[in-house]
Amino acid sequence: MPLTLKRTRKWTDRYALVVLSALLPIVLGVFIIVWQASRSLESEASDTANEAVRQFDLMLDNAKLAADVVSPLAGQPCEQVELDLREQVTRRPFVRSVNLVWNNQIYCTSLFGNFKEPVNAADYNNGVLWLMPGNAVTPDQPLLVYRREQDQAGAIVSLYGLHLINVLSLINPYTQMMFQVGNNSIDRYAVVRNTPPAPYPVASVSVSSAQYPYRVMAGFSEGTLWRFIKARYLGLLALFVFLGCVSGATVLWLQKRMSLSSPTHELQRGLEAEEFIPYFQPVVRSDTQQWAGAEVLMRWQHPTEGLVRPDLFIPLAEHSGLIVPMTRSLFRQTAQLLAPHANSMAPGFHLGFNISAHHCHSLELIDDCRALLQAFPPGRITLVLELTERELVIPSVITHQLFAELRAMGIMIALDDFGTGHSSLSYLHEFNVDYLKIDQSFVAMIGADALSSPILDSIIDLSAKLNLGLVAEGVETQEQSEYLALKGVEFLQGYLFARPLTADDFIKSLMAQHRVSV
Template sequence: MPLPHKQTRTWTDRYALVVLSTLLPVVLGIFIIIWQATRSLELEARDTANEAVRQFNLMLDNAARAADVVLSLSGQACEQAELALRGQVTRRPFVRSVNLVLNNQIYCTSLFGSFNEAVNAADYKDGELWLMPGNPVTPHEPLLVYRREKDQKGAIVSLYGLHLVNVLSLINPYTQMMFQVGDNSIDRDGVVRHKPSAPYPVAPVIVSSTQYPYRVMAGFSEGTVWRFIHARYLWLLALFVFLGCVSGATVAWLQKRLSLSSPTHELQRGLEAEEFIPYFQPVVQGDTKQWAGAEVLMRWQHPTEGLVRPDLFIPLAEHSGIIVPMTRSVMQQTARILAPYARNMAPDFHLGFNITAHHCHSLDLVEDCREFLRAFPPGSIKLVLELTERELVVPSDITHQLFAELRAMGIMIALDDFGTGHSSLSYLREFNVDYLKIDQSFVAMIGADALSIHILDSIIELSAKLNLGIVAEGVETQQQSEYLSLKGVDYLQGYLFSRPLTAHAFIEDLLVENRVAH
């Protein structure tokens, strides 16, 4: 069964910067447009409120002039002053009625002549203005009342509320406004409300008159900002979206340009194209020289450079961390290639893969090995992980858990190139290994260097005392083979028996070996 493919890079790794560079101008543009739209609405609301205050002041100026004229008549008999009151009504715009007050009693009006009604100064804001919902004559028509008093004498002038509503409605039909005197207020609906009004939710503006005790509140309803943007700034929003796309495309182009020039990108490209392929070097038994397994070696089949030597790319792959997905890919390919030929392999046929410190940083290797073993009939092969010493594996809770789970799955651990690294003995102490692989530099000294022979013999004796299997690498001569077999070395590997083979050549030789063994 084929192994499932695992992505080597996440979507975020590939496109986060491109998406960010695309969204940043759009988000920044939206922020600027919203700010500009809100600012424009605030200016519009303020200009409208200022114009409303100007017109309301004009109305009240007429009321104040009428009050100034008739104030001197207060105290005269109504029959003598009545005609003058009516003259002010006809002469002054917006004025509905003019009334005389004496000792807080209205005693003469332009509408009824002689009259008698008490005046409550508390009804008037600052004793000057009163916004009424109506009076007994017109109970449903609002009135704005202006009051002037001096030495118990006074004049009261009422203005049509309809004029207030017209100003609130006609100056700017898009801006909502409210005329407020004290706690009483009126808007374009023409209804007087007797409680303080909350500011409008969008672009709220309050403009108070410097001449009279009232204020005008202006603003807009919810959703006005977006309607305003759609009406006036839709082209600008489209421009920012276009700039975002240009920015994203530029960053993507630069990112690709920079990454194409980096060796790491070339490794990543080769990984995604499955250019890292498995080669197989047989491992033979020390006594019978029959095939006991194979070490799976990684080679790079580059589309233009041809077959690249591992010493040219493995160190970079380990440094960048890409060695982990590269190993996974080679394991997947090996499973697809060899699983159909499992019946042609010797019992407990060993398949070995090199792992590094990067593989020990997480437990992902456990799942990779589990999927690899699932591809073969149960018990048909032995999976061996060869721990290299190019990078130090620091013992931790993760590493101990990793090796414990691998051992529970029946996976064997070998120390590769034993005797050449600075941490070989510490690895023996920290990790429960099964095999030592003697580095080819010691094997090459057989018959040539007495000191190296002593080191080689010491390694073989150490493995025997620790009850560890031993594999000798780099066996190239018959003398080396005979010496190692005489010393009881379990497995031999080297050019004397076979060079690393392509998958096709390895399978052909495997079938021949199987026929010879039978």
């Protein structure tokens, strides 16, 4: 399985806040505009419906006045009251005909005089109003009929449907309206329907008359809302879009500024740009001075600052948690660089990597190590994980399982800078350690400080009693090398043998050593 770098942040993660900050004013603005437009349309529909109800009530008031006048005449012979009926038609606006009823039958009308036609009270909504598509005289012209009856006597007054249509059409030509009596309804197109009307798709309102049993429905057709917004609020919508762009641009500028000013953001940027590269410092055998392996060191090839020292960024990387993906990147690059030259390495060639407490919080390190080993022929390299003490590893079920599985894979554990940290002895107790790396501060005092020799000798004696391997760091003089070899320290590392090398220089030197040994 090839090593892949698990990036800490995707493009969408980096710019999600920018997109959200840009969309928020726009979405909020659209919501406000839609809400305001809906309220405006509802208010307009309500005002129009209320005005229509006022007009229809005036029409029905005239019908009621006419009925009030002629109702006492019901039961008298038609010849005696016919002129009175016609007088009401001429005096009352909107009235088309006035009829007298006796015992549920029309017997006298303003149009024909004597007339006989039965009256069915069920045709009238609440016994008062009836919206008709027409009658025998005018079959294609709708009528609104008002009925008043008391005991056997009563009056029926019909109103011109044309007046209803005019009110529905002329009060507000932009608002659709419907006049409804019971299940019957009529709109501005003069079509009387006998089924309950459906509400209008947009801003539908219904206003009932307080005096008569009818209601007016008002509203708008589908798409009116967006046409209304385009006509009334296009400038305001453009303003919200502009504010969204300004907001997004501001957040993007702040992010870039933070990225430039925040060390953590700069580390993350460098990780995603693959600016953290491996350097290799050889580890030699003390007796033959032959390369036995190398410690893989991390360097930051910054685009403007050049090569950044590890002591300037490693502590921050550990503190921020970025050390884990940075080490994974180092694993991947090492495999890509050295695997093609595996034949130049002696069998069991040691490759050492520094790990910290952050690597011990999960089992991901196992997969990273397995991927690195699989990149090389079996048995060609020995992977050594050097446990640093900058952060304390707290023993837990996860840490014990992690180290147990690493050992099962043949991976060795070394304690880096042994003797300088407060947790060295506790690590020896808790974890199965294979090597101790003697800190360069002890090596530097060989031959210069009488107090350092007993400490160094104690470390060497401790490793012998615990059957642990030893690696001495920071070897810079021949005297130091000979002293450590005499004391039985097996592996040496320092400027005396080689400084940390770039990948190209390390590979060239490795191939040269291989040719000499062959």
